[in-house]
Amino acid sequence: MTDTPLIITCPVVGAELTREVYPSLPITPEEIAEAARGAVEAGASIIHLHVRDEQGKPSQRTDVFETVTKKIRDRCDCILQYSTGGAVGTPLEERCGPVKLKPDMATLSMGSMNFGPDIYENTEHTIRTIAGVIQENGVMPELEVFDYGMMETVARFRRKGLLPEKYHLDFVLGVPGGMTGDIRNLILLKDRLDPGQTWTVAGVGRYQLPLSTHAIAMGGHVRVGIEDNIYYRKGEPATSNAQLIERVARIAQEFGRAVADVEAARKILSM
Numbered sequence: 001m002t003d004t005p006l007i008i009t010c011p012v013v014g015a016e017l018t019r020e021v022y023p024s025l026p027i028t029p030e031e032i033a034e035a036a037r038g039a040v041e042a043g044a045s046i047i048h049l050h051v052r053d054e055q056g057k058p059s060q061r062t063d064v065f066e067t068v069t070k071k072i073r074d075r076c077d078c079i080l081q082y083s084t085g086g087a088v089g090t091p092l093e094e095r096c097g098p099v100k101l102k103p104d105m106a107t108l109s110m111g112s113m114n115f116g117p118d119i120y121e122n123t124e125h126t127i128r129t130i131a132g133v134i135q136e137n138g139v140m141p142e143l144e145v146f147d148y149g150m151m152e153t154v155a156r157f158r159r160k161g162l163l164p165e166k167y168h169l170d171f172v173l174g175v176p177g178g179m180t181g182d183i184r185n186l187i188l189l190k191d192r193l194d195p196g197q198t199w200t201v202a203g204v205g206r207y208q209l210p211l212s213t214h215a216i217a218m219g220g221h222v223r224v225g226i227e228d229n230i231y232y233r234k235g236e237p238a239t240s241n242a243q244l245i246e247r248v249a250r251i252a253q254e255f256g257r258a259v260a261d262v263e264a265a266r267k268i269l270s271m
């Protein structure tokens with residue numbers, strides 16, 4: 001067991017969910033900022049950010065990211081991590097746009113995959129382009145790994161010098177089309193890491209609780225929030241991002257791991 005404090009990342013809204021599926025989904029800049037505030041109060045130090053346009057549709061518009069960022073910054077201190085994934089099918093240029101606002105972090109998905117019924121396209125060109133924009137803007141990347149082959153892509157990109165020295169890794173497990181959240185998959189991925197490499201696990205749906213608990217015990221970090229988990233337990237919708245985070249924080253405390261505040265999180269990630 002490690003005594004490194006646990007970094008909790010909260011993906012407060014995501015791109016795929018709708019109000020039809022999750023009625024209290026935060027959509028307006030005000031609602032997203034309030035959700036972020038609640039998440040930080042509950043123990044999150046990183047906010048993984050997607051935004052929505054005036055119609056509630058997923059958007060990579062820079063002006064909306066700017067508005068939401070300001071509203072979050074007015075409310076709380078956190079590490080802001082912009083999504084460059086956007087929604088399935090978002091054009092590459094739009095995906096890159098908000099990174100010019102120089103958030104603390106930005107995501108970088110490491111390969112293409114089936115994403116439920118769709119294709120989440122991350123060709124070699126896409127990854128190189130986003131990685132380039134992230135580096136040009138001096139932003140810290142979080143590499144999103146949905147499948148084992150993407151770890152090989154991480155290694156290849158490193159060999160070619162296409163990634164900065166410092167990055168954080170996020171294993172996103174349980175997307176239909178990627179690796180499931182079977183604990184053996186987490187162990188396989190974790191075993192592939194260099195010593196000292198920081199990592200988080202995001203368990204989609206029913207995988208969230210077992211994966212969070214194992215990551216806490218294994219010295220990793222946890223992502224939990226409505227983008228990945230709309231249920232608190234089987235048949236019981238989560239009431240908020242904060243509710244999901246509070247449970248993870250309680251488990252961490254039982255394991256003797258403190259929950260990292262923003263300052264601690266920055267230190268752990270060498271930011």
Ligand code: KMH
Binds near residue numbers: 014015107108
């Ligand atoms: N919405 C997914 C297709 C990210 O934020 O970097 C991609 C995604 C990854 O959510």
Ligand code: ZN
Binds near residue numbers: 011014048050085227
């Ligand atoms: Zn996302």
